[in-house]
Amino acid sequence: MQTPLNTDVLVIGAGNAGFAAAHAAREQNLDVLMLECAPRDEAGGNTRFTAGAMRFAYRGVDDLVALMPDLTEDELARTDFGSYPED
Known part of the structure; x- marks a missing residue:
């Protein structure tokens, strides 16, 4: 046993959902x-x-840069963030 x-x-x-849940729990x-x-x-x-x-669940790249400050300009340029309206 x-x-x-x-x-x-x-x-x-x-x-993705599992990692989000784990991350939220670790933040607490x-x-x-x-x-x-x-x-x-x-x-x-x-x-x-x-x-x-x-x-x-972010409005765009500026919100993510605060979480991932080591992103390079090239990585930011290759990333597409669509908008998802609140409604």
């Missing part, structure tokens, strides 16, 4: 355990099939 694990938050699945200083059944090189849930396209 294995020793039980203790954690504040258990996230099932390492897709909670201990997080994420479980994924896919092999490491196939992790990512449906995100693997989107060719890098995904929606973010």
Whole structure:
């Protein structure tokens, strides 16, 4: 029998939603355990099939630069952020 694990938050699945949940929990200083059944090189849930396209809860690149200050000008130029109106 294995020793039980203790954690504040258990996230099932390492897709975009799972990572978002884990990140939000860590921002609250909670201990997080994420479980994924896919092999490491196939992790990512449906995100693997989107060719890098995904929606973010941000208004545009300026919001993301605050979170990722090391983005280069070239990376910013190659990134397309569509707008998603609040309605």
